[in-house]
Every structure is written in C-alpha cells, then in structure tokens.
Amino acid sequence: MRKKLREFYATGDKRAIFLRAYYVMTTQVNASVHGGxxxxxxxxxxxxxxxxxxxxxxxQLYFQSLEKPACKAWKIAMERAASPHAWSVLQNMVLGINAHINFDLANGVHEFIRKAGEHRDAELMARRKFDHDQMNNVLVRCNPKIQDILGREFGGGMRLFSGVLGKFDELLTSTGLRYYRDRVWCNVLGLLSAKGPDELEKVRLRLEWEAQQVAEFIIDGSWMNKLVYGMDGLLCRKNFQGRFQPDGVGAIHAMGRMGHRLQMPH
Structure with missing residues (x-):
C-alpha cells in the first residue's frame, strides 16, 4: 500500500484518495489484531x-482491481478518479468503499470459509459472524482520523460537513457501515448456499448489480449528491502532488507484518 501510495502522490493520481483511507483502515485493523x-x-x-x-x-482483491476492475462498481470508481471533471474527495472515497465492501468483501469472506469447509460447522459460523461484526466497531473508530488525514492532504469538505452535522455524522457513518456489512454477510450466506457454478454465478451477478446501483446513486442519485460533491470539490486542493507520509512507526510495523506474510511489496 505504501509503495502504491507513493506512486499515486508523485503523479497526482486521485486513486490515492480511497487508498489513503483504506491504508488508515488497514493499520487500524492491524492494531486491533496485533496491539500497538x-x-x-x-x-x-x-x-x-x-x-x-x-x-x-x-x-489483494483491491490490488487486483487496480490492474483490472473486478466489477462495474470498480470500473466506475476508477474512471471517476481518472476524470479531470470529477474532483471530490468524498465522492472518490465513497465510490471505492462501495466497490470494496459490497463486492470484494463478500467474495473474500466466502472464499475463506468455503476453502476451509467452515460453513458445515454452525458454531464456527457464529464465531465468524461475531468477528465480522466486531470489525464494524474497528472501522467506525477510523472515521475521525480518515477525515483529518484526507482533509489535510487533499482538502475537501469532510471535516466541515462533520462539524456541521456533529454527532449525527457519527450516527450516519456507523449505521450505514453496519447496514452494508450486514448485507455482505447475507451475500456470503447466499454464495455458500449456491449449488453448483450456475447458482454461484447468479449470486455473484447480484453482488455486481447491487454494487453498481450504489455507485450510480453516489454519482447521480439526487440533487443533494451533486450539491454536496460540488461544495466538496470547491474546497479540494487542485494539486496534491507530493510525498506520501505514513501515519507513524506503529503503522509501518503493522503493515510490514502483513506485507511479509503475503509476500507483497510494501
């Protein structure tokens, strides 16, 4: 992630926006697992x-979509980030989150559970669901830090909107996150219940369609969307090219552990 962020920052690539937020989330997940x-x-x-x-x-699923978008929602997110006419930190971040949670996460969880045969053990599935839900609390805690970092490095109005909405902003974030992650678990169960390749494809097509619908709503859903993203765009830095700075030594160490295990560049 750090390697790719350095590349994005050096060239002013707006795909840096989602990846910067994702980097914060991942370091927080690592802290929840390893301490620090x-x-x-x-x-x-x-x-x-x-x-x-x-x-x-x-x-890994995210990096695969950087090379070749895995679904229409990822294609929309990547194209939007590349467009010179779409300069909204908030919109770029939310489009990436939508594709990664509503499409990638269900497929990733299904893959892990199916390969290990864990779906045959009801008690183990309940334990997996508990850990899946615990992750919601980890991610909700990321929100203030993400707002601060993205606001500092890219500009935009996220901190302003958060200040205006107050605690309602936290409620919206946590409620939306829990809703979509609950949908992810339902889709995991759909994938696990599929009998044969044809039924599996039906579920995957539904995942892709649902993620695409959300992406299209994010861009053109209502006048409110356009107003918020328009205001956000006015407050964005038009040029954020520079050097990516990690969040601290603890974050570097945590990401280093993950990169070593996956044998990925970091």
Whole structure:
C-alpha cells in the first residue's frame, strides 16, 4: 500500500484518495489484531489470526482491481478518479468503499470459509459472524482520523460537513457501515448456499448489480449528491502532488507484518 501510495502522490493520481483511507483502515485493523494502539488494549476477536489473514486477502482483491476492475462498481470508481471533471474527495472515497465492501468483501469472506469447509460447522459460523461484526466497531473508530488525514492532504469538505452535522455524522457513518456489512454477510450466506457454478454465478451477478446501483446513486442519485460533491470539490486542493507520509512507526510495523506474510511489496 505504501509503495502504491507513493506512486499515486508523485503523479497526482486521485486513486490515492480511497487508498489513503483504506491504508488508515488497514493499520487500524492491524492494531486491533496485533496491539500497538491505545484503542485496543484488550483482544476483541474470537480468532484474530483469521481476521488478519482475511484482511490480507481483502487487500489483494483491491490490488487486483487496480490492474483490472473486478466489477462495474470498480470500473466506475476508477474512471471517476481518472476524470479531470470529477474532483471530490468524498465522492472518490465513497465510490471505492462501495466497490470494496459490497463486492470484494463478500467474495473474500466466502472464499475463506468455503476453502476451509467452515460453513458445515454452525458454531464456527457464529464465531465468524461475531468477528465480522466486531470489525464494524474497528472501522467506525477510523472515521475521525480518515477525515483529518484526507482533509489535510487533499482538502475537501469532510471535516466541515462533520462539524456541521456533529454527532449525527457519527450516527450516519456507523449505521450505514453496519447496514452494508450486514448485507455482505447475507451475500456470503447466499454464495455458500449456491449449488453448483450456475447458482454461484447468479449470486455473484447480484453482488455486481447491487454494487453498481450504489455507485450510480453516489454519482447521480439526487440533487443533494451533486450539491454536496460540488461544495466538496470547491474546497479540494487542485494539486496534491507530493510525498506520501505514513501515519507513524506503529503503522509501518503493522503493515510490514502483513506485507511479509503475503509476500507483497510494501
């Protein structure tokens, strides 16, 4: 992630926006698994090793979509980031989050559970669901940091909107995140229940269609979307080219552990 962020920052590539937010999320996940963060003094997962490996696979799916978008929602996100007429930090971030959660996550969780045969064990599935839900609390805690970092490095109005909405902003974020991650689990169960390649394809096509619908709504859903993204765009830095700075030594060490396990460049 750090290697790709350095490339994006050096060239002013707006794909840096989602990846910067994703980097913050991933370092927070690593802290929740390995420690090194005041928010996670006690273990919060039943099976932290499973969460750790899943986070690594999840990151690989993102890098695969950088090379070739895995679905229409990713294609929309990448094209929007490349467009000179679409300069909204908030929109770029949300488009990436939509594709990565609503499409990649369900496929990644299904892959892990199916390969290990865990879906045959009801008690183990309940434990996996608990850890899946615990991740919601980890990600909700990222929101203030993401707003601060993206605001500092790219500009935009996220911090302003958050200040205006107050606690309602936190409620919207946590409610939306939990809703879509609950949908992910339902889709995982759909994938696991599929009998044969034809039924599996039906579920995957639904995942792609649903993620595409959300992406299209993000861009053209209502006058409110256009107003918010327009205001956000006015506050964005028109040129963010520069040198990517990691969030700190703890983040570098955590990401280094993940990169070593996956044998990926970092």
């Amino acid at each position: 963060n005041e928010d996670f003094e006690q273990p919060i997962f039943f099976d932290p090793e499973w969460v750790d490996r899943l986070a690594g696979r999840f990151a």
